[in-house]
Amino acid sequence: MKNKKSIFLIIAAVFILWNVGWFIAVNVIYNKYTVPIPKFHGVYMKEEEGYIYNVKKPGYLRLTGNLGVAKADSFNGLIIWPLLFGGYEYGLRFQGVNGEVYEILVDKNLNPINNDDESALKAMEENEVQIQELVSRAQRMWNLEFNEAS
Template identity: 30%
Template sequence: MNSKKGNKRKRIIVGTIIFFMLFGAYNLIWYQITYSKYDKFSKDMEPVFKGMLAQVYYSTSYHCREDGYQYSVKYPDYLFYTGNLAISNDDDTCSIIIWPSFFGNTKYGVMIQDEQDGYQIMVDENMEPIDKYFAPIIDKHKEVVKPLFDKANERWDTL
């Protein structure tokens, strides 16, 4: 009877050890994959700290202003693979958000604020809207959107 109890206990202990080893390995792999990619994006940028104790921990948001544009990088949250890159003009009338993918499916969003309305439009790498309904809006604001795409590509080489 005692040997059955002892074997069951050993299996539980071994299973628990294996679980924590696999979980630790997954954490290390996740950290290496995400942070190696996003460290390149946030090079030469200042960390953004939020909260009283935030400076004790590694920042996951970075920001800088350069040549009349605001750039920001948001690292993926814990055990997620999606962060984002953003660029906006100084008057905040247009912004681009880029969600880099590790698997070649990078997504792009454009936020446009004109005199009366605001738009959030998903586009492809050629600035073509995914939903063709928004094509006239993108065309109308192309002179503002195009320089943002060019600056994003210049800084992050994502397009």
């Protein structure tokens, strides 16, 4: 009986520590991003000058959330995933002239990662000005640093 109680206490302690660790990690990582974005009905979202900014904190016991900037009247958007131990991953979503919507993972220099889809790469070139605007807006909103491709 004593052995079962010890196992239960260990499991309970691990669960409590995981919850506390998760809560601290999420708040340390994401609170700085929510400062300029108001919370409305549980969602951090702001519209400004035709662009929508949002912060999605990770769900319960998850570690992946994101920051987003999107052109309000298009499919064009930038998604930024803050990483647990620093740094970011990036994704672009945009519409090509053919009407198809593309989603591409990019590095901090906005170079595509593992994407050989010629039509997606062409659509990315066609949207270069809009992509740079999204990056610029993310930099201003959250004080982020990108190494933009020239």
